[in-house]
Amino acid sequence: MIAPTALRGLKARRLLTFYLLAVLCSPLVAQAQTQVPAWPYWAATLHGWVTAMLALMATVVSLACGQHPRERPASFLVGMMLSWVVLRAAAAPGAAGLKPLLMTLLVLCAVQYLLRRVNWQRSWLDHALLIQCLVVPASLLITGAQVDLLGVAWHVVLQLELIVAMAWSLWLRRQRLQASPDDADAREFRLTAALLVPTMLALLAEMLLAAVSESLWQMASPWLTLALPLLTLGLGLQLIGQVAHARADAERRAAATEQRMAERIAEVERVHAQLAEQKLEQVTERERKRIAADLHDDLGAKLLTIVHTSESDRISTLAREALEEMRLSVRGLTGKPVHLIDALGDWRAEVVSRLGQANILAEWKSPADDVEHTLQARSYVQTTRILRESVSNIIKHSGATHATISSAIHAGDFVLTIQDNGHGISTELDGRLDKGHGMASMKSRAKQMHGQCLVESGPGWGTVVRLTIPL
Known part of the structure; x- marks a missing residue:
């Protein structure tokens, strides 16, 4: 078992590694964009800004979610962001063969994040994605001269995997919403659909245009290739919003718990005070009865003796009045x-x-x-x-x-x-x-x-x- 101190150190080193990788890759992105002749200057600049935003978002998500065990899928979202950053850095024509390799890592992170967010996890899928990470580079090394053609084929397969994972994630969210309708889940489903559906359409359009007309693909490519990084940014913002909402909800629940605890404590104190008062009343009642018994048995007997034995009428009258007063006091002490x-x-x-x-x-x-x-x-x-x-x-x-x-x-x-x-x-x-x-x-x-x-x-x-x- 890893000690808590060692675990926190491991998380800190992981966050630092992600941040350094993002910072180091940002200059490569700008250099790569200047080497793509098919894109105009504005498109290269736009993609550069989006990639830099992804690097910053990866750092924010790591810091916001890295300390929460329930947000472990966020590490896959961070991996997805950093994979895209490195992918854009390797977009130069001379590095075209690396694109499928980076897309494999991006797809692994994207599929794991999308499905684990809906609590759908299968060991066979985990193994298949890991095996794919080994098969893709191995196949590219074996083919040698056919690396460009095989790379395009792998690129298409990986994009289809992304589309299927997005569709399956939406279907699972819809099934869960139908099983137990909830306003918060409904809002989350609508937001996720607004992010995933346009991305799926953009990926399909990119593949179709690349197969039908290269010129059309060149024209639409600057826009269509923005779908995936924008999706990643949107998922990052959604995750941060959920973390903030969960934090506020936890604070409300903590305040409600404190309020209930204060009410319970007040109730316990009130019951304790009532029991103490009842105990005091019982003790007081017993003491009153004891005093009443003593007055009746001792003082009452002596006064009654004076009434019957005194030769003076005045003394007898005063003793009788005192006896009546004593009996009245005893009656008050008995509490009946x-x-x-x-x-x-x-x-x-x-x-x-x-x-x-x-x-x-x-x-x-x-x-x-x-x-x-x-x-x-x-x-x-x-x-x-x-x-x-x-x-x-x-x-x-x-x-x-x-x-x-x-x-x-x-x-x-x-x-x-x-x-x-x-x-x-x-x-x-x-x-x-x-x-x-x-x-x-x-x-x-x-x-x-x-x-x-x-x-x-x-x-x-x-x-x-x-x-x-x-x-």
Whole structure:
């Protein structure tokens, strides 16, 4: 196996050899063209420019495609270009016998390039072309004096081989396009046909004119012989365009892959964050349940003992209130949702009892429809404390004789309204209703539930507390 460094060195030496051969052959081309009396000066100049362009194109194709394993057929195109350069350098009358030899190499490269571009490769064809490269010079050496006649015959055979290879390449491309239609393949087929069909016609016309009339052949030869080098230039431009398109397509695919990778990474990070959050919630939930159990078993038992054993009514009452607060906190820590209808029943019993003990008439208004919603445990606890604070304010500060507590479900929100007929909040608070009577705490609790707590009051017309929380 060839090491990668040695392989790159071999490719570099090959490219340098092609380039030096092209540069060295360019002066020979100009000299050969001046020795062809049948062609006018403009034709010789035109062919010289085309040949120089072929030498430059061979260098460009070698540099553009030499490092891509998928573009190995490009080496045959480079060989085809350089074969034509040397062929034009050997176009002088004294070197007519070399023309079939160079045409043999050109045909080998052309046939291999055209057929390998369509993934059609046969070992027998490779062997036949190599054998032909040996047979042609051997036959010319054996014939001796008949070298010109045999050279013409070989020239005709090689041109026919070129025509057949072009036709077969087009037919294979057409079959592949019919089997799997594709816009890019269709454009490539049309471009290749535009290059190959005129070249085939020019080669056929050149052979026919040479057989029918030498004068006509002399007149048309400057134009017809341009078909093959122009075809080679066109194939070179087509190949470079395909390489550039493949490069752009690879960059687009790489960008798409990077985008998909970034999306996958973001998704993995999001899932990881969700799992971490779920794990945190699970740990938090277990810790809450542990604290709730400790409060219920330890502190709750001690408070219950004080309630039943204390000789002081005040101490017993305070212990009972502390026990109720502890039970409420434990209920919030357990995290179990509460049916709204059960919560409304608990709140009604507590509010009516407390207001009744304070000689305040309580009116409770429940929602008209059946309530099937539930409250989160934290929402139940916070709402209970807001309601208790509102009732405490009515008992301690309002001087009211009547209070109305109404609840309703509106647009997915639970609305609880507490209204009294007391003397309202004093103007000494400078218009800020959240400065006294625990109202700042009530609003803070409502905000924790993503809701709001509004207080409306004025001297002489009572106070209205309206709590709105999402269900």
